[in-house]
Amino acid sequence: MNASSPAAAAAAASAPPAALLDRHDDDGVATLTLNNAASRNSLSEAMLAALSQAFGAIAADRSVRAVVLTASGPVFSSGHNLKEMTARRADPDRGKAYFADILARCSAMMQQIVTLPQPVIAAVQGTATAAGCQLVASCDLAIASSAARFCTPGVHIGLFCSTPMVALSRNVAPKHAMEMLLTGEMIGAEDAFRFGLVNKVVPAGEEHGAAISLARIIASKSSLTVRIGKRAFYEQLDMTLAEAYRHASAVMTENMLARDAEEGIGALLAKREPRWEDK
Structure with a gap:
């Protein structure tokens, strides 16, 4: 037409x-x-x-x-x-x-x-x-x-x-x-x-x-890890240096307990690709 x-x-x-x-x-x-x-x-x-x-x-x-x-x-x-x-x-x-x-x-x-x-x-x-x-x-x-x-x-x-x-x-x-x-x-x-x-x-x-x-x-990364990191990045920007380190340490401690952190570290030590579950 x-x-x-x-x-x-x-x-x-x-x-x-x-x-x-x-x-x-x-x-x-x-x-x-x-x-x-x-x-x-x-x-x-x-x-x-x-x-x-x-x-x-x-x-x-x-x-x-x-x-x-x-x-x-x-x-x-x-x-x-x-x-x-x-x-x-x-x-x-x-x-x-x-x-x-x-x-x-x-x-x-x-x-x-x-x-x-x-x-x-x-x-x-x-x-x-x-x-x-x-x-x-x-x-x-x-x-x-x-x-x-x-x-x-x-x-x-x-x-x-x-x-x-x-x-x-x-x-x-x-x-x-x-x-x-x-x-x-x-x-x-x-x-x-x-x-x-x-x-x-x-x-x-x-x-x-x-x-x-x-x-x-x-x-391609763990979405849980990326989500934790993005939030922590903006949260610590307006803190004092000492406050920022305290906050980041607390965040990283909780992050270490996540399944993906355990998997990622295990995969690194075993020299294999990690299998993310985003949790």
């Missing part, structure tokens, strides 16, 4: 809209793809809800051992949907309650990534700005295309990137974070690597494959 025929046009018009967020599972790795290139994958109300729902489902899904977060189109994410936010200036309170609510929802979603039992790897193919840069910084690991770019440009429009600052300042050195926040200038993938925002830079087009390869390495 000719694509321009009335029947084809009617079918296209009645087709359901593409999902804002696609999920694909393969051998223990869940790939989430931001799929709204037309809005530069902005973190709109709908996208925030879709991400929050997806992370909630993955947290309870023991078949998922690692997550890759990627995006369609030339932009990874442009951050908050400023058109949605600006429209609420017509509210009686000039949007104050709405702004507080949307920022709280975004912050809660970012924290879901940190508290998710499974590691999350960002595969960044394009630009990640403002809360989009925050999204990358919130992930446990990040692979960037050589074409990727990053910035926190709020100062250009009179709006300091205060919430992106939280994730950014926990990933990069303070002076690098302040440089990004105070200038709002775009940095390239190599600078992002040098700053510590991403783990690796790969040729354009290879970022998704590299992230999947990394996810599969993680997925």
